[in-house]
Amino acid sequence: MELNLKKVDIVTKISKEDFIKNYYKKQKPVVVKQFTKEWSAYKKWDLDYIKEVAGNKSVPLYDDRPIDPKAKFNSPHAYMRMDKYINLLKNKPTKYRIFLWNIFKEVPNLQKDFKYPNLGVTFLKSIPTLFFGGYNSYTFMHYDIDLANIFHFHFEGKKECILFDQSQSKYLYKVPNSLIAHRGIDFSKPDIKKWPALKNAKGYITELEHGDMLYIPEGYWHYMKYITPGFSMSLRSLATHPKNLTHALYNFTVMIPLENLMRKTLGEKWMNWKNKKAKEDTDEIIKNIAV
Template sequence: MKLSLQDIPRVKTISKQDFIKHYFKPQKPVVIQHFIEDWPAYSKWNLDYIKEIAGDIIVPLYDDRPVDYKDGFNEPHATMKMADYIDLLKREPTKYRIFLWNILKEIPQLQKDFKFPDFGLRLMKGIPMLFFGGEDSHTFMHYDIDLANIFHFHFEGKKQCILFDQKQNDYIYKIPHSLITREDINFKNPDFKKWPALKNAKGYITELNHGEILYMPEGYWHYMRYITPGFSMSLRAIARNPKNLSKAVYNIFVMRYFDNVMRRIKGQKWIDWKNEQAVTRTHAKNGFTL
């Protein structure tokens, strides 16, 4: 048995009007295949180019170890020179990833290689973020703290993306007071005996190739797996739905700080309780008595 996933629609290119009508307003994902071929980044951006211009920069690295109460919010698990990291990516599979790496702050000259496209949404121009990963590395299933509209531009190699909307929260073992699901779920090949509620979840799947854009609507859960080493850039626009916007404000100014305080007070017991509650609450909502 597999997850119930439909292919994300793909279009060669799209006008602002069609994007707003068919994808933004109904909050549906889409892959745009040929939109950035006039960008210098389309022909220049690969791992060798990043190594050339950013090789001496020390970068934060993350792997797929479970959350520990001692970890701060987005605290890296290791650091390495970008040149050494890219050598590692090309040499062998590695779980180390880079995420939320602000290219304007780290390598301002990269701004010359791309534009902020007009999809009818006001993009936040101060935070274009890069994400890197090695073969078969992956992110945990999560949604972004600000529930933004995300345009995810992929460069080099292939990347698998699995998405769920917020209506699937009752089925995917969401961790309370958090932005992630249970970290021990293998979304590539889930164990339905251990996680039976996943049978009821309905989501989306696609593979991104060099130069393609994935639009992820507000608050969409996403699991990203690098089929081959590569990297992506995300541009984002603030949530427009008032419910999502208020949830984003709550996450940023209340939930995040509450979780950090509880980690300091209760330590690992807080993490363990949240993990248990993800199962207890999900099974209760789905009528399972396990």
Template sequence: MSLNLTQIDRVETITKEDFIKNYFKPQKPLVIERFIEDWPAYKKWSLDYMKEVAGDKIVPLYDDRPVDYKDGFNEPHAKMKMSEYVDLLQREPTKFRIFLWNILKEVPVLQKDFSYPDFGLRLMKGLPMLFFGGRDSYTFMHYDIDLANIFHFHFEGKKKCILFDQKQNEHLYKIPHSLITREDIDFNNPNFKKWPALKNAEGYLAELEHGNVLYMPEGYWHYMRYITPGFSMSLRAIARKPQNLSKAIYNVFIMRSLDNIMRRLRGQKWIDWKNEQAIIKTNKRLEKK
């Protein structure tokens, strides 16, 4: 048995009007296959090119270890020169990923390789972020703290993406006061005996290749798995729905602060309690049904 996933719509290209009408307004994900072929990045961007232009930069690395109470918010697990990291990616599988790397700040020359596309949404130009990963590395299922509309541009290799909307929260073993699900769920090959509520979740699936763009609507959960070594860039537009905007403000200014305070006060007991609550609450809802 596998997750109940629908293939995400795919188009070669799309007009701003059709995107707004058919995908943004109904908040439906989309893969655009050939939208950025006029960007210099389409021909230039590869792991070798990143090694060439950013080889001396020290990059933050993350792996798939569970959250520890001593970890700060988005605190890296290791650091490495970009040249060494690319060598590692090309040499062997590795769990290390680059997560939320701001290219505007670190490698300004890369700004010349892309433009901000007009999807009919106002993109936040200070926040283009790069994400790198080795074969079989993955991100935990999570949604972004600001519940933004995300445009995810993939370069080199292949990447598997599983998405769920916020309506699926009750089936996903969501961690309270957090942006993640249980970290011991393997969304690539889920154990339904251990996680029975997942059988009721309805989501989306896509595989990205070089030059593809994935649109993820506001607050969508996403799990990303690198089938081969590669990297992606995300551009984002602020949440438009009032309930999502208010939730984003709550997450940034209240939830994150509360979580940090409780980690300091209760340590690992706080993390363990949250993990237990994810199972207790999900199973209670499952039993009612």
């Protein structure tokens, strides 16, 4: 049995009025094909160009290994020069990904290559971030700590995206005191017998190609899988729903400090308890639904 996913709406162009009315206010995702074609980045940005302008930069890398119980929240697994990392991406499959890297602080001229979209929202202009991945690498199903509205622009190759809104959290085996679903789940081909609650989750799926923009509404869960090596840029707009703003504040002021403390004091015991609790609690929800 596959996940219950419907296709994200795809449009070839969109006005500010249509975006606000049909997607932003409804908190519904949408893909705008070739959105960046008027940007300099549309013609310039590929892996070779990034290697040329940022090859000497040291970049933080993440992969799909289990979280180090002693590591702080979102700690990278390794560092590598960007030129060596891009060579790795292009020459063979790798699980290493770049996650939430603000390249513009180190290569400010790249900011001239794009424009903030005129879509009727206010962007956080201090934190545009880039994400890179190799063939078949993926991010775990998660939602962002600030529950922001995300505008995700893809460059080079193809990328698969699976999305769920916050109302589906109870079916996704959310790990306590975290922003992720259980890491044992492969959302590309999940084992429904092992993770039965997933059959109740309703979400969206789409693919992105060079130049496409995906709007991810505030607080949405997202899983990203690189069909080919490539990279994306995210721009953010603050959450506006009071519940999401409260949730974001809690994440920064309570969740992260508590997580770092528990990892430091309990280490692996804490991580094992969280993963066990995620499955037990979610399976209990399914039992109650069946009754």
